Amino acid sequence: MAVALLLGGLFLLLGATAWAVRPRRAGGTGRGAEAAAAASSAFTWVVIAGFAYSLLGLAAAVREPGSAGLTAALLQLLAVLLAAALGAASLGAAGEEDPPRARVASAGFLVAWLSLVGLPPAVGFHAKLLIYRALLSAGWGWAVVAAMAGSLAALVAAFFAASLYQPPALRSLRVFWVVLLLAAVVGLGIYPQAGIAVAAPVARLVIGP
């Protein structure tokens, strides 16, 4: 079962990231609908790839229960959900021209991508680190290499999305949600124990005594 989970996770990861970085034709750049759709598509596939990392953590936990793979998988799940919500909230519908709100949207979009790629100060950094550690503890060094290749592909997709799309100004309520999610993603990145404190007891509950 561990091998099946591992192969399934790798297949999903590499497939999703390959789909995220495939060449796309977008009608112009900036804030047009086609540019937004292309950037959203790349973002969505990288989010799917992010879920695949959780499968890898789960595979490591099944193979080697002491690898803390399940904790890593749950932290990764939390990180991806937060990043997905932040990205979705930042990709708002066009509102009136308001540079401060547009900057908030850009910051949200940027931090969401940082978390998915696994760069600090976002929580995705810690989640991916623990996934790699779990895979190495389970004796799957080659899977670590494949997972890192997926991270690199996510970075390429991020460059592509950023070159196509600039988030417009958001409406007031959405600004509130973006700021809240930004604080959560960066806060958990600076203090990851808060996320692990949620993931670890759930992992112990699942594994049992």
Next chain:
Amino acid sequence: MALIRPDTVVLNWLLLLPFFAAICAELFPRLSLHVRSEREAESLRRGPFLLGVLASLMGLLLAGSLLADMSSGRPATVDYWWTRDFYHLRFQADLLTGALAALISAVGLLLHAFLAGVPNLSQPHHRAALLLCAQGCALGVCLSADIVLLFFFLEATLVCLWLLASIDSRRAANELLATAYVGGLFFLGGALLIWRTAGDSAIPALPLLLLSASPAGLQVMALLVLLGLAPRIASVPGHGWLNSVAGSVPFQGAAACLLLPIVGGAALLRILPGAVLTQPVPGLGVIALVLGVASLWWGAVRAWMAPTLRQLAAWLTVAQSGHLLIALGGISTPAASPALTQAALVHLIAAPLALAAVWSGAGVVRARFGTDKVVDLSGVARRAPLALMALLLGGLSLAGVPLLPGHYVQRLLVTSLAADGRLWFSVAIVAADLLIALAVLDVAVRRALTRPGPSPAARWGSPWLVLSVSLASVALLALGLSQTSTAGWAEAVLRGILMVSPAGSAAGP
């Protein structure tokens, strides 16, 4: 017994200061809403950088006070809870890390002073805030006593410098991020292997914990760390980002070219000789020597052919990475002498100061004359003597000219390699350094001082520009004149490193 050790309080302040200053720098646009004149607006544009100068000066004083306290031989450590079961917020200030912290604060001071003098700078508060954040993360790299924490700050520095470079050129910034990110993945692989083999992520404990590691395992770990950090120190073949940044980003955005190699070199020295190389690793030695010679020669030849001062500074940076790699390569071989480690240590302090002098001198020429093309520099030296002097001093130090700090490094490298039977490497180093000296003299003396022809029109030079080049020149001369103190510091650090290394423990302090 004191409940609070002053040195740990100083260490906390040193780490938090740049981030606090960055938050303050971001608040400057709010003040600009109330300006009434162009003069006030100009003062406010300069304000964030003055804050950066102040913060860097305070950082320099804090690092200096930590170094002074190191005379008792006891490092200052702070250990906070970060994750319960995995890794901690562990920082340690000893003779090596304290000196690196002082270096980063000094370079930050020069950069902020230079940026305060550049006219019509766009987004000054963003630039100052990002530069301060990069400084803070660089301090985190130097002071980290946990390999995961070191990697966190390494990547955080990269993100800050990427955002800084993006203000001027997104393409160059993306190339910087992509190249260094790939290197970061290699480094992460090495760090994970080290963590797994040692069973702990604390850097001071690694030399003893890795004693039982197999030679093949040590080789893989060391190689991954070297290949991971090679792009950050701008060595061949990962130097492409530096040319992109130097080619398309104005001087005000080229701060990455100074801070990133310092951070990469600091991480290399703390991990390789300080922790992993508990036994000689010949495979690593060969690769490091080959990469080092390639970087040194490629950098020297391209510096000779550089059409602009920015490109000259960039290629000199590549050449300097060669010196560091050659020293590391020599350390990894069975016949290594301690003098090579000493050379690497002094190089890590001397080379960034010399490069800062070159970059600031070149930047001032560009700011005052509107051009940094070498063919347009006729007579520039007479009207901007301080800038050309900084460029000349920095370049000649990098070339190992006597009385300047680079000479000490070159002498140690050349004599140690010759004594180890590697005479060809010594000859290669001397020949490349001669080429570097000729390249710098050609630009600073032949073209800028003696070449006839119409000079470009000069703009008024801000006192801050004068201050930045003056500080850079003075720092370089002071380091060159205090070679005895520098050598003493290097020997003390070496004794500290050797105390935990089995290779040195038989020889004793």
